[in-house]
Amino acid sequence: MIEILITIGTVLGVFYILTNWLDVKEYPRLVLWVVRPCLVCSALCLNVAIVLMVLGYY
Numbered sequence: 313m314i315e316i317l318i319t320i321g322t323v324l325g326v327f328y329i330l331t332n333w334l335d336v337k338e339y340p341r342l343v344l345w346v347v348r349p350c351l352v353c354s355a356l357c358l359n360v361a362i363v364l365m366v367l368g369y370y
Contacts, residue, residue, distance in 0.1 A: 317361035324354035
């Protein structure tokens, strides 16, 4: 379960970085509707994984 959360967070984080390299002026809607939700999901997945590890569920 922890590995899945970390993997999802990492993949979404990498996707966010890759889309950041695109010309933002050409893809404003992509940035608004895809990148920001991905960044939020990535942060949430990683935070949940860290909290579970700290609490000793891992």
